[in-house]
Amino acid sequence: PHIPYRPLQRSDEEVLQRSREYYELMAKRRTVRSFSTEPIPQEVLNNIVRTAGTSPSGAHTEPWTFIVVQDQETKTAIRSIVEEEEDLNYTKRMSRQWVTDLKPFATTATKPYLSDAPALILVFRQTHSWREDGRKRMHYYSEISVAIAAGILLAAIQYCGLVALTSTPLNCNSRLRDLLSRPVNERLELLLPVGRPHSDATVPDITRKPLEEIMIKV
Amino acid sequence: PHIPYRPLQRSDEEVLQRSREYYELMAKRRTVRSFSTEPIPQEVLNNIVRTAGTSPSGAHTEPWTFIVVQDQETKTAIRSIVEEEEDLNYTKRMSRQWVTDLKPFATTATKPYLSDAPALILVFRQTHSWREDGRKRMHYYSEISVAIAAGILLAAIQYCGLVALTSTPLNCNSRLRDLLSRPVNERLELLLPVGRPHSDATVPDITRKPLEEIMIKV
Numbered sequence: 001p002h003i004p005y006r007p008l009q010r011s012d013e014e015v016l017q018r019s020r021e022y023y024e025l026m027a028k029r030r031t032v033r034s035f036s037t038e039p040i041p042q043e044v045l046n047n048i049v050r051t052a053g054t055s056p057s058g059a060h061t062e063p064w065t066f067i068v069v070q071d072q073e074t075k076t077a078i079r080s081i082v083e084e085e086e087d088l089n090y091t092k093r094m095s096r097q098w099v100t101d102l103k104p105f106a107t108t109a110t111k112p113y114l115s116d117a118p119a120l121i122l123v124f125r126q127t128h129s130w131r132e133d134g135r136k137r138m139h140y141y142s143e144i145s146v147a148i149a150a151g152i153l154l155a156a157i158q159y160c161g162l163v164a165l166t167s168t169p170l171n172c173n174s175r176l177r178d179l180l181s182r183p184v185n186e187r188l189e190l191l192l193p194v195g196r197p198h199s200d201a202t203v204p205d206i207t208r209k210p211l212e213e214i215m216i217k218v
Numbered sequence: 219p220h221i222p223y224r225p226l227q228r229s230d231e232e233v234l235q236r237s238r239e240y241y242e243l244m245a246k247r248r249t250v251r252s253f254s255t256e257p258i259p260q261e262v263l264n265n266i267v268r269t270a271g272t273s274p275s276g277a278h279t280e281p282w283t284f285i286v287v288q289d290q291e292t293k294t295a296i297r298s299i300v301e302e303e304e305d306l307n308y309t310k311r312m313s314r315q316w317v318t319d320l321k322p323f324a325t326t327a328t329k330p331y332l333s334d335a336p337a338l339i340l341v342f343r344q345t346h347s348w349r350e351d352g353r354k355r356m357h358y359y360s361e362i363s364v365a366i367a368a369g370i371l372l373a374a375i376q377y378c379g380l381v382a383l384t385s386t387p388l389n390c391n392s393r394l395r396d397l398l399s400r401p402v403n404e405r406l407e408l409l410l411p412v413g414r415p416h417s418d419a420t421v422p423d424i425t426r427k428p429l430e431e432i433m434i435k436v
């Protein structure tokens with residue numbers, strides 16, 4: 001069954017004003033790699049995850065599970081796993097070119113933010129689920145749907161005034177899935193430390209491509 | 219070189235308030251499949267694409283190109299290509315199960331929104347680029363980076379009061395790439411009609427998973 005869609009009607013002037021305001025706010029987002037340990041109110045974490053859950057998804061499969069880790073011991077265990085695997089990535093698994101490409105970000109195998117940030121959000125993708133009759137239900141376009149939801153999660157984090165580090169822990173899927181007792185139909189896509197920046201936090205002095213380079217008008 | 223990061227400092231109370239407000243706003247987003255032809259001011263399109271361009275990306279590769287089509291002839295040509303391919307998808311290429319799964323959305327091979335919506339945003343992913351010395355520069359994690367940017371684009375569209383249809387035109391990549399003269403290192407990931415809903419627009423009467431189903435606290 002379909003129902004009428006009655007959104008807020010905004011005038012052209014209001015739409016224009018809001019598109020400027022939102023750009024200004026989002027343009028201030030930066031990936032932060034040094035966090036204050038100050039906790040985040042639980043309701044804020046609930047609200048940002050709820051917001052991510054409003055995302056569109058292929059055939060409305062909602063193929064995401066957000067694991068929100070605040071327990072210090074679990075954060076420390078996650079940090080150990082990621083650091084061990086990253087050490088192998090940097091020294092053995094990544095090409096020399098890749099390691100060179102990452103130099104400007106000063107990323108290393110040591111990741112204190114994984115135990116400092118008050119919350120780690122691990123974004124898992126459900127490759128499939130089960131129908132009521134027990135048959136497999138494929139989640140079409142689950143990769144892109146989950147990443148869109150992560151974009152909306154990052155937008156919510158920025159909107160409310162917190163910061164995050166977007167990361168894709170390479171080769172950590174099975175160990176983190178086991179640690180967190182996730183089922184085999186779930187795969188780790190992203191690991192996002194969330195919180196407030198450390199008072200000494202710095203960010204790489206990079207610029208973004210100008211509009212002419214990313215937009216073509218037809 | 220790194221520079222200090224000095225974001226807006228918001229109090230816990232303000233963060234909480236904004237996390238609620240943003241959830242309320244984003245929860246009203248729906249995928250709309252019937253558009254008003256009313257044009258969107260060019261600056262609004264510029265601002266939402268600029269906002270998408272603030273997204274994080276693996277090693278800051280910014281691997282996206284947004285083609286914004288307002289020209290009526292080009293929209294009509296895009297519609298023809300997508301409808302032809304979709305007709306083949308529904309009748310020949312998709313499994314019976316997939317076609318059944320899509321029934322509730324009443325999607326068909328006929329897509330008037332592709333010529334009605336005032337703008338179509340085609341999101342292309344750059345698989346690689348070239349360094350100054352002419353060597354290939356791989357874009358690590360380009361799929362996930364581009365989809366995150368699309369999530370931020372959808373957030374901007376919702377924030378300013380417009381609507382979109384998120385779609386992944388199956389098997390249309392090479393024909394649309396040719397039509398729009400995109401280079402071979404670009405792949406079409408998403409096609410988003412953007413505008414205002416038609417006054418008669420309806421949406422499927424679906425619900426979203428509750429927080430307990432998508433979030434696990436550790």
Ligand SMILES: Cc1cc2nc3c(=O)[nH]c(=O)nc-3n(C[C@H](O)[C@H](O)[C@H](O)COP(=O)(O)O)c2cc1C
Nearest residue numbers: 056057058059060141144145248249325384385386
């Ligand atoms: C990756 C992706 C592909 C989609 N493809 C289509 C599509 O081809 N046609 C369509 O009508 N809707 C498409 N949708 C929209 C979903 O059907 C829609 O998001 C879902 O039913 C939930 O509804 P809502 O967005 O109104 O919350 C797609 C969504 C995503 C995220």
Ligand SMILES: Cc1cc2nc3c(=O)[nH]c(=O)nc-3n(C[C@H](O)[C@H](O)[C@H](O)COP(=O)(O)O)c2cc1C
Nearest residue numbers: 030031107166167168274275276277278359362363
């Ligand atoms: C898919 C993806 C993976 C990323 N992986 C890492 C990572 O492992 N470590 C890290 O420090 N930053 C990571 N980043 C952050 C990028 O380096 C960062 O977004 C980019 O340099 C642009 O900086 P900005 O986010 O401050 O605008 C990742 C970003 C994305 C989108």
